[in-house]
Structure formats: structure tokens, C-alpha cells
Amino acid sequence: MNKQRLLLFVPLAIFVLLGVLFWRGLSLDPNEMPSALLNKPVPVFELPVLPAPENPQGLVSANQDMLKGKVSLLNVWATWCTTCRQEHEFLNTLKAQGILIYGINYKDNAEDAQRWLAELHNPYVFSVVDEEGRLGLNLGVFGAPETYVIDKKGVIRYKHIGDVNQNVWTKVLDPIIKELQTQ
Template structure:
């Protein structure tokens, strides 16, 4: 019987590990969701620089008694462009949406809003990405449903499509409204 040398066994062990991780990942309830340690906790501090010509927001804004969204976006983000009509629709319904412009050039961000519209009740810039780190951001777009007390009810990573709006965002907004 032929013996396998330890050096030859390494690729087999690595392959078996990948197969095991894939099987564990496939067993998750929602393969599109990413875990968030922030859900159920208070929103982290708002530390932003002003977005010239736009209203800004702070920690007190997130705890003003109203349900709201905090949306991280950037002009260079293709999925941000794709989700923009959904944000515009929510804003037209009267939902306050607070925008965090993430690691973007101001001129590009201004052009993005001029072209697509501005659904935000207020906007700030996170040019360094520091606030995003505190919030646990994976990437843009990313949206947080915040209840009136400033607690994160849902963190959604990815673009808000019509399907996501109905299946995920609206139920979270309802949950946030009843939490008050």
C-alpha cells in the first residue's frame, strides 16, 4: 500500500477545509445577509464633516423619536446608482433618510446627486472611513434602519432593490415603528 507523504497531504487538507466551509455557508438561512453585531444596539456616534450646501445630522438626530434610514453611499459605487430610485421613493413617502457620503470626492458626490436627485434629509461626509469602521460597514451601499430611540433595527448590505424594499426594508421599518 502506498503512503501519502505529509507534503502531498496538505492540498487534500486545504481542499477538504474549503468544502467544509462551503457546506457550512450553504446552511445559513439567508445566504445574502451578512451578520451584524450592531443590530439591536444603539447607533454608534455620528462623526462627519459637512457636505457643503446640505443640512447635516448628528447623534441627537438619530434619537429624535422618528424611524429613519442611514444610508452609506458613494458616487463611484455602481450599486448605489441602482438603489437610488428606491431611496427616492422612500423619501417621497416621507421617510427621513440620512446620507453618509463614503470616501468620495465632493465634486463627484455633488454631480451624482444633481443627476439622480437628493433623497437625503441631511448628508455628511466620511472621507476617511472612520465612522464607517465604527458602524461595521462592509462596503457601499449599506443601509441601517434606526428606530426613534436610535437603536439599529436592521443593517442591510447591498443595494435596495424593489424586492429588498418589500421583503426586508419595509418589515424592518414596521418593526422600528412598533419599538417606540
């Protein structure tokens, strides 16, 4: 009889355990997910460049070595991403301020991406076409938009999940970039 009474408490114990796990999960900030590539070089890649009028050299393909030399941002974006549309105007503002931004057009249609940049203007030095998402996978991309701060040596120094806006720029990204530029 005692075993039967104890079995009555099993559902209650499971419910309490699940409640604690859910409460803990709700207290986590999804933007605080660390990148496994932090302080490591941008993964090796060779991808086609999205044709754009702002591509004066007529680059056909690009690789990770092209991100070296200056502190820059590497922005993962797509036309299917509504948050990317929200951040796009601010990226154009950063470009006008002289911030170098490279793009990864992630799991997208290249023709749609070209129309997007023609309509909304192109904040990118160049944007590679990651149609299959392999570079995104190697970077540990959860979804678009994501932005990485890249140092002069091509090393990832920070990963931001979500849109880049004035608040994120002022409080997080700009101080990191300024510090890296002095090194």
C-alpha cells in the same frame, strides 16, 4: 516504508479538506452577515454635512443625536459605487413616500457627491461626509451600499448589505419599519 505510503495520502487529505471548506463557503449568503452593532446605538460621530439645496437649515455638521425621534434609514453610498447608482432612484421613491433617509457619503469626493445629488436628486434629509471612512469603520461597513434601520431612540435595528430595491423594501425593510413605528 509505511510512513512513506502514509505521506502519499497527505495531499489527498488536504485537497478533501479544502474542498469541504470551499463548498461550505459557497453555500453562505453574504447578505446574512450580522452586524455587531445590532440593537446598539449608532456610533458617536460629528461630521460635516454635504452641502445640498435640500438642506434648508444650512447644516454644517451633524451627529448621531440628529437621527433620534423617528424611525429612519441610514444609507451608506458613494459615487464610485455602481450599485449605489442602481438603488438611488428607488431611494428617491421612498423619500417621496415620506420615508426619512439619512446618508453617509463613504470614502468619496465631496464635489463628485454634490454633482451626483444635483443630477440624480437627493433622497437624504442630510448626508454626512465620511471621507476617511471612520464612521463606516465604526458601523462595520463592508462596502457601499449598506442600509441600516434606525429606531426612534437612535438604535440600529437591522442592517442590509446591498442595494435597496422594491423586493428588499417589500419583504424586509418596510415590515421592520412599520413594526418599529408602532413601538
